[in-house]
Amino acid sequence: MSENVCVYIHVPFCIKKCSYCDFYSTDTLSFLPAYVKSLQQEIGIRTRLSSPSAQPFLPPKKSRTLYFGGGTPSLLPLEAVKKILETLFTSYRVAKDAEITFEVNPGTVDRLYLEGLRNLGINRLSIGVQSFDAAKIKVLGRIHTIGQSVDTIEAAKAVGFDNIGCDLIYGTPDETWENWIQDLKRALEFRVSHLSCYMLTLGPGTFLKARHEQGCFSLPDPETLSDLFMATSVFLGQNGYEHYEISNFARGRKNRSCHNSNYWQMRSYDGFGPSAHSFDAMTDKGQDAGLAFPVRSWNTANVSAYIETLVSGRLPVRESEALSLQQQVLERVMLGLRTSDGIDITAVEKIWGQDFSRVFAPLLSRLETQGLGVFETGPGKQFHLTLSGRARLDNIVEAFADKIL
Numbered sequence: 001m002s003e004n005v006c007v008y009i010h011v012p013f014c015i016k017k018c019s020y021c022d023f024y025s026t027d028t029l030s031f032l033p034a035y036v037k038s039l040q041q042e043i044g045i046r047t048r049l050s051s052p053s054a055q056p057f058l059p060p061k062k063s064r065t066l067y068f069g070g071g072t073p074s075l076l077p078l079e080a081v082k083k084i085l086e087t088l089f090t091s092y093r094v095a096k097d098a099e100i101t102f103e104v105n106p107g108t109v110d111r112l113y114l115e116g117l118r119n120l121g122i123n124r125l126s127i128g129v130q131s132f133d134a135a136k137i138k139v140l141g142r143i144h145t146i147g148q149s150v151d152t153i154e155a156a157k158a159v160g161f162d163n164i165g166c167d168l169i170y171g172t173p174d175e176t177w178e179n180w181i182q183d184l185k186r187a188l189e190f191r192v193s194h195l196s197c198y199m200l201t202l203g204p205g206t207f208l209k210a211r212h213e214q215g216c217f218s219l220p221d222p223e224t225l226s227d228l229f230m231a232t233s234v235f236l237g238q239n240g241y242e243h244y245e246i247s248n249f250a251r252g253r254k255n256r257s258c259h260n261s262n263y264w265q266m267r268s269y270d271g272f273g274p275s276a277h278s279f280d281a282m283t284d285k286g287q288d289a290g291l292a293f294p295v296r297s298w299n300t301a302n303v304s305a306y307i308e309t310l311v312s313g314r315l316p317v318r319e320s321e322a323l324s325l326q327q328q329v330l331e332r333v334m335l336g337l338r339t340s341d342g343i344d345i346t347a348v349e350k351i352w353g354q355d356f357s358r359v360f361a362p363l364l365s366r367l368e369t370q371g372l373g374v375f376e377t378g379p380g381k382q383f384h385l386t387l388s389g390r391a392r393l394d395n396i397v398e399a400f401a402d403k404i405l
């Protein structure tokens with residue numbers, strides 16, 4: 001049986017760096033044509049090497065999700081998107097009903113472009129709205145106006161996208177619930193199928209972090225942030241959105257992001273492009289045979305080095321690490337605690353060889369007594385956090401880590 005993976009394409013181009021962003025991206029758009037060529041080359045080489053076609057004639061790996069993220073994938077010309085998709089469809093057995101997501105930034109697309117994406121088979125859009133408040137958009141250093149965000153959502157709906165997600169950010173300087181709820185209310189008007197609400201983090205080396213360190217503005221205190229987090233969940237819940245991951249809300253289970261859900265369940269993913277990460281979860285077959293641990297690897301975070309490496313016929317992998325047993329358990333616990341489905345205890349026990357409920361008995365019982373977590377027994381044993389528990393996620397993860405490491 002061949003493995004099922006999710007596939008991620010990193011498009012590392014942005015028109016301008018946003019003030020809070022520490023993702024790898026470049027504004028040197030002249031690299032675009034060479035990047036596309038190199039990307040196709042990387043996909044070709046890696047899928048040939050990793051497919052069981054070291055034993056030729058075996059089919060390529062299956063994939064149920066393709067995801068174009070960035071950076072700003074919507075800076076890719078449609079012709080380039082077409083080429084990349086063709087390469088992916090020849091390198092993977094992509095399921096007929098695969099979820100194919102494309103991140104779009106307002107201000108970089110028009111109706112014709114969105115129609116083109118739809119005709120190429122993209123069936124899910126993730127739109128980087130971030131806010132419907134012009135002052136907040138300015139602080140975040142976004143390139144677009146509120147009008148462009150609205151036009152993008154409306155055009156996406158008009159050309160037939162029915163699976164649309166919008167990203168929003170809260171916890172910006174001096175943000176109050178009154179500001180934030182206006183953003184949420186505006187987002188609800190569009191009845192999109194998915195909302196990602198991210199708490200602002202100031203990445204190292206970002207413009208906003210430097211300004212904050214210079215004392216130019218203050219951020220909401222932890223208590224306010226926790227209140228914003230909980231109130232967001234309650235408000236969106238009342239409006240039909242299921243809070244299925246710490247930052248993600250879907251209009252029903254069918255609108256959850258399959259691609260990201262695979263990450264949270266620690267399934268394998270192949271990431272292509274500069275700075276993209278990949279994860280080989282190893283199948284049961286691999287573990288039963290006593291082979292190595294799961295491996296995470298990542299590409300060089302430099303588009304020009306990425307292109308040069310591939311031109312010289314080598315792969316642009318910068319580093320890789322094998323996950324120890326403890327790391328695997330800790331990651332499964334951390335990721336599980338972020339989701340409403342919780343920790344899959346059966347899966348953890350299978351890897352760890354220890355009785356989860358026994359090892360964590362005092363902690364689980366304390367969390368339950370405090371109303372922070374729920375332990376569910378039965379064939380699908382799991383432990384998930386309540387909303388109050390998720391608001392204290394970091395402390396709870398630490399408590400689990402103390403027992404694992």
Ligand code: SF4
Nearest residue numbers: 014017018021070071
């Ligand atoms: S558009 Fe996205 S990836 Fe690009 S700089 Fe802004 S936040 Fe970062």
